[in-house]
Amino acid sequence: MGSILSGSRTQRGGRKALEALPTARLTLRVLHAVNRAPGPVVRPESSDLATVVHGHQQWLVELSVTPLNFGGHRRWMVCPECGGRREALHVLGDRLACRVCLGLRYGCQHENRRARLVRRIDKIRVRLGWPPGPLAPAAGKPPGMRWGTFHRLAGELDMLTDALVGNVVKWIDGAEAMLGRRGKTTV
Secondary structure: OOOOOOOOOOEEOOEEEHHHOOEEEOOHHHHOOOOOOOOOEEEEOOOOEEEEEEOOEEEEEEEEEEEOOOOOEEEEEEOOOOOOEEOEEEEEOOEEEOHHHHOOEOHHHHOOHHHHHHHHHHHHHHHOOOOOOOOOOOOOOOOOOOHHHHHHHHHHHHHHHHHHHHHHHHHHHHHHHHHHHOOOOOO
């Protein structure tokens, strides 16, 4: 059956996770040649073309510009397969395309219910300045946080922890019942 937090983080239903693939992003760092993380490199060729280089592969990508409401503009890469404006394009084999064209999912779409609960609990605990982990000890109100916010977050944390621990008890009871039906005893 697997552990309590089992579940594929990279693939579910035949679709790969977005985080597992190299990603080319068009950002100010790229436009100004600042050091960036390893992966595909976007090299602007002109105002409307860029080259994406990953290893020995190269793709010529069209750039699009849209005006912003309060002045300025935003640059986009145009997906070679669907023609849509995208902030990021991903490399899968010899293909460079957007998330939709490659059929990719976000990592959180691969999580089961318990893993989502643990992630939400950790997110709230980090916001409260407490150590992560559903069973880690609680600390007091962080300095500068309003009491109303603290009580709301602490209440939500209690509700999520109860849901997780309740699910664990339910899961253990189900496992014991299954073992009991098979005629085995637990130690």
